[in-house]
Amino acid sequence: GHLPSMQQLVQILDNEMKLNVHMDSIPHHRS
Numbered sequence: 001g002h003l004p005s006m007q008q009l010v011q012i013l014d015n016e017m018k019l020n021v022h023m024d025s026i027p028h029h030r031s
Helices: 006-025
Strands: none
C-alpha cells in the first residue's frame, strides 16, 4: 500500500479532534 498523504492525515486528525470534543461535551455522571 501507499502512504497516506498529508492532507488525509490532517483530515483524520481533525475528525479525531471533533470526536474527542463531542465526547467531552457529553456530561458524565460519576460519583
